[in-house]
Amino acid sequence: MDVSIDTLFELSEFFKFFGDTTRIRIIHLMLSGELSVNEIAEKLNLEQSVVSHQLRILRTANLVKPRRDGRKMFYSLDDEHIGLIFDTGLTHILHKKGK
Amino acid sequence: MDVSIDTLFELSEFFKFFGDTTRIRIIHLMLSGELSVNEIAEKLNLEQSVVSHQLRILRTANLVKPRRDGRKMFYSLDDEHIGLIFDTGLTHILHKKGK
DNA sequence: TGAAAATATGAATACTTGTTCATATGTTAA
């Protein structure tokens, strides 16, 4: 398959979003559904600003989308491929650990 | 699905390997088969040391494996999941660009 | 309106990481 150098660059940029523990943990949480910023921070034992900063990165990349409800902001995955990519990588990790 | 925090860390570390343009380009080349260090450097227009450095990273992670033939070193993918992960990400990029 | 709650943002810092340049290592052939 022929892939342009620009596309390969975009591809690496895309994988970078998954290449951070905090973001992967946030994404993993969201695979089960929508969450508020505080819920994420509490479940992952992270500071609120850390979560907000990472959510901004994911939001800018259109990987998550926000929804305001009162003073709370709920975030959910905005891309149907995220789960698939997550699972594909996870399968590899579990397979590797399994032997 | 329940995933341990350690596994999520490993998963993010794994995606990091795909999160660099140089490495993605090397991986993409290798999807078509084995190549020597110099072949990679020439095809990607990179310095030899850059390629060697990145190959070491991929080799340490068991993503590529080396084979010596004379004074040349040939590298090939050492993981059957790499192509799948690459394609999964690429599908997303192409799908995104398509609209 | 004012205070509290929830989230966002900016600047500073520390850390990681990719590239460059120089050089070392290993291999072949004359």
Added chain:
DNA sequence: TTAACATATGAACAAGTATTCATATTTTCA
């Protein structure tokens, strides 16, 4: 053995990035 080829490696530098801390913004409710 020596020279040339192919690759690997180490140190230094530069650039990128995640976290922290402080503060700003937005919304609700008394």
